[in-house]
Amino acid sequence: MKFRALCMLTLALATLCFAQEPPAEQPAAAKDNTWKLSINANGLLSLNTYSNNWTGGEAGSVSWAARLDAEAEKQLKAKLNTRNTLKLAFGQTKVQDADSKKWSAFEKSTDQIDIETMWRITLKGKVDPYAAVRYESQFLDLSDSMRDRYGNPINLTETVGGAARLVEKTRTTWLARLGAGARQLIDRDRLQEDLTRETDVTYDGGLEFLTELKA
Known part of the structure; x- marks a missing residue:
């Protein structure tokens, strides 16, 4: 009897969402002068393996990725707004040879550095x-x-x-x-x-x- 063992592990390492807002009792002018912050971080780990009893042609694989998105915005003056964004991502993947069952070295699958500052006249x-x-x-x-x-x-x-x-x-x-x-x-x-x-x-x-x- 054919036996197939498939193991998949998907792990959301961390999902963080943070938003800073001024206290409700502050006046409107004070609210506009505070930094509005947003941070989102997450990770993913995936593992696929097959036992020696499985006669199919599939091969195992391992992949991981991490990402960070952050934003900081502030109304500097009555008619001047600034927004700063940060996007970072990196991930790797390795695969198993279907015949020899040997694993390859990790190869890059995701890679990003993106930083921007914008000034806007409101x-x-x-x-x-x-x-x-x-x-x-x-x-x-x-x-x-x-x-x-x-x-x-x-x-x-x-x-x-x-x-x-x-x-x-x-x-x-x-x-x-x-x-x-x-x-x-x-x-x-x-x-x-x-x-x-x-x-x-x-x-x-x-x-x-x-x-x-x-x-």
Whole structure:
């Protein structure tokens, strides 16, 4: 009789949600001047194994991933708002050979570093002028077979334009923005044709449209 053993473990390591709001008795002006903080962290671990009695062609696998999303927003002045966002993610996967049953080394499956600061002039109209600076990278760059590079490549973007809050409620916010920007792509210690290493910087620009819905 065929026997199949399948073991799957999915572990939500931590899901943290934190929102800081000012006390209800504070006046409206004081509420606008406090930091509104939001943090969400979670992790996932998945394990699949099959016994030697299982005659199918499947192979085992192990994967894990962790993610952190954080945001801090404050009304600095009556007509100046700032919002800072942080997004970090990293994960790895290893698989088992279906024939030899040997396990491979861990390979990267998820990798993200995304940090942005935006300043918005709040005119109480439909569209507010804004300026933003964004930093994007990854923890581990494996594109070079001869060297592992950390925090590479770096993508810097500076934009100015207009932002509109299409929906703004207690638990739901929908923000859309359109702007023009400049971008610098920095590739550190890149291997050149003469086998030397240099930092390459590429400049470009264009239009940027972003929309974000939080509920």
